[in-house]
Amino acid sequence: MADLLPEHPDFLWRNPDPKSSYDAVIVGGGGHGLATAYYLAKNHGMTNIAVLERGWLAGGNMARNTTIIRSNYLWDESAAMYEHSLKLWEILPEELEYDFLFSQRGVMNLAHTLGDVRESVRRVNANKLNGIDAEWISPEQVKELCPIINIGDDIRYPVMGATYQPRAGIAKHDHVAWAFARKCDEMGVDIIQNCEVNGFVMDGDRVVGVETSRGRINAGKVGLCGAGHSSVLAELAGFRLPIQSHPLQALVSELHEPVHPTVVMSNHVHVYVSQAHKGELVMGAGVDAYNGYGQRGAFHVIEDQMAAAVELFPIFARAHVLRTWGGIVDVTLDASPIVSKTPVDQMYVNCGWGTGGFKGTPGAGYAFAHTIANDEPHPLNEPFALERFETGVLIDEHGAAAVAH
Amino acid sequence: MLLIECPHCGPRDETEYQYGGEAHVAYPEDPSQLSDKEWAEYLFYRNNPKGLIAERWAHAVGCRRWFNVVRDTVTYEIKAVYRIGEPKPEIGGVK
Ligand SMILES: Cc1cc2nc3c(=O)[nH]c(=O)nc-3n(C[C@H](O)[C@H](O)[C@H](O)COP(=O)(O)OP(=O)(O)OC[C@H]3O[C@@H](n4cnc5c(N)ncnc54)[C@H](O)[C@@H]3O)c2cc1C
Ligand SMILES: [Zn+2]
Numbered sequence: 373m374a375d376l377l378p379e380h381p382d383f384l385w386r387n388p389d390p391k392s393s394y395d396a397v398i399v400g401g402g403g404h405g406l407a408t409a410y411y412l413a414k415n416h417g418m419t420n421i422a423v424l425e426r427g428w429l430a431g432g433n434m435a436r437n438t439t440i441i442r443s444n445y446l447w448d449e450s451a452a453m454y455e456h457s458l459k460l461w462e463i464l465p466e467e468l469e470y471d472f473l474f475s476q477r478g479v480m481n482l483a484h485t486l487g488d489v490r491e492s493v494r495r496v497n498a499n500k501l502n503g504i505d506a507e508w509i510s511p512e513q514v515k516e517l518c519p520i521i522n523i524g525d526d527i528r529y530p531v532m533g534a535t536y537q538p539r540a541g542i543a544k545h546d547h548v549a550w551a552f553a554r555k556c557d558e559m560g561v562d563i564i565q566n567c568e569v570n571g572f573v574m575d576g577d578r579v580v581g582v583e584t585s586r587g588r589i590n591a592g593k594v595g596l597c598g599a600g601h602s603s604v605l606a607e608l609a610g611f612r613l614p615i616q617s618h619p620l621q622a623l624v625s626e627l628h629e630p631v632h633p634t635v636v637m638s639n640h641v642h643v644y645v646s647q648a649h650k651g652e653l654v655m656g657a658g659v660d661a662y663n664g665y666g667q668r669g670a671f672h673v674i675e676d677q678m679a680a681a682v683e684l685f686p687i688f689a690r691a692h693v694l695r696t697w698g699g700i701v702d703v704t705l706d707a708s709p710i711v712s713k714t715p716v717d718q719m720y721v722n723c724g725w726g727t728g729g730f731k732g733t734p735g736a737g738y739a740f741a742h743t744i745a746n747d748e749p750h751p752l753n754e755p756f757a758l759e760r761f762e763t764g765v766l767i768d769e770h771g772a773a774a775v776a777h
Numbered sequence: 778m779l780l781i782e783c784p785h786c787g788p789r790d791e792t793e794y795q796y797g798g799e800a801h802v803a804y805p806e807d808p809s810q811l812s813d814k815e816w817a818e819y820l821f822y823r824n825n826p827k828g829l830i831a832e833r834w835a836h837a838v839g840c841r842r843w844f845n846v847v848r849d850t851v852t853y854e855i856k857a858v859y860r861i862g863e864p865k866p867e868i869g870g871v872k
Pocket of ligand 1: 399400401402403404405425426427428429430433434436437438439440441567568569598600601605620621622656697698699700701726730732
């Protein structure tokens, strides 16, 4: 006879039915929505709030990303935002009382051409001026930090050096979401899954509630954290966003002994690789070219990254692709996020983090919560307003930030 | 991988093509008259529907010509292919 199943482990949050009204609702239960709710409750005393998620918690990009965390962006505005976020990452495991395997194992961004080298050195210097740990390292130092990498000059794009940020690293993304969710719940935030927002209730120019698959919910304020679905939400609210949604894929190998001690990213041959705690090699690269909401992409994109990975790491030739998947990323034309007020009174939007918003999760939540609570941006996200597309004060992190993840 | 039918060469793999984003975005008639908001819209704002989209593709390694496609952004199914200059086909809800 089969053994009885063990008891279900403790649930990390309640699953309440929605109340008829909240001081604020956050649309989207990914990392950014949860972090926003957390900081609204913790920093601004707003606990009569709800996070509304159409599917299950972190079923979007939050638990699909390759978990790279770093702050070595070129421009001052980005450096400030991402470095603030990294500093929050450094204290969050303790603050959230949850060991989500944040591992500061360093991130390398490889240079393969003279142009790469110049851009990388420039970025290292910019980072240093912004107080961010950054070094330019030689191919030999690359090899010392990551012995499995091929630094020979017999490959199409030899490694000419790398930028290195020692405080960068990875974390276990689903646990990060659960850690935020548990703390939110403890502070009284309602986390409501299977609740799709399909309309907004307006009083003139002002939002006063949301229509959902579980009925109408009144709300004093509404924060949009819909990532790949941001355009769809904005359209429901009657405004447009300068966003294009694309499929972005990633993959893992089977489990291996630890062979890869850091994180290696290459913009030029386009692949990035780390090894998860469990042992899988985790890899990803660029978006599929076309607009897509399908949470899947094409296999030739995977093949290209594998070719790059095997050239850089010959040892991977014997590994196998175990699983591939895709998310929907919300891309802006300057590759920087939008954390902003909107044309609708009391409605706010956090989106456009595209292929690289996991690292920004705590920083986005921190700044966005401030924006919602005060109806005014925090100095960190002031430059990331929607208006920049009209004023032309873009924050162009294309290429400049090595690769956008 | 998408199988895209170039109106000039016939069906070829997606890897032969380059994507061009939303179709039917005309260059402003009188650029000097545009407000900053209108410039922003022309430069940075594009439709991003969940559903049917009219978009441009170029047969980059074939005839190198641009053409338009109506595609579903959820299923990725291609509903129509038409040449530059031809009107957007009337398919329900295409943006
Ligand atoms: C394959 C891949 C690899 C990546 N790698 C990295 C990386 O290495 N480093 C990095 O920093 N970033 C990375 N990213 C980007 C990062 O994952 C995203 O920028 C970030 O997760 C976006 O914020 P989020 O967690 O809130 O998004 P999501 O988890 O997508 O949350 C949005 C939520 O909104 C919900 N929603 C949408 N519409 C509605 C509605 N109408 N009603 C209710 N809910 C709704 C969705 O269901 C979803 O759960 C990667 C992304 C992908 C896809
Ligand atoms: Zn052709």
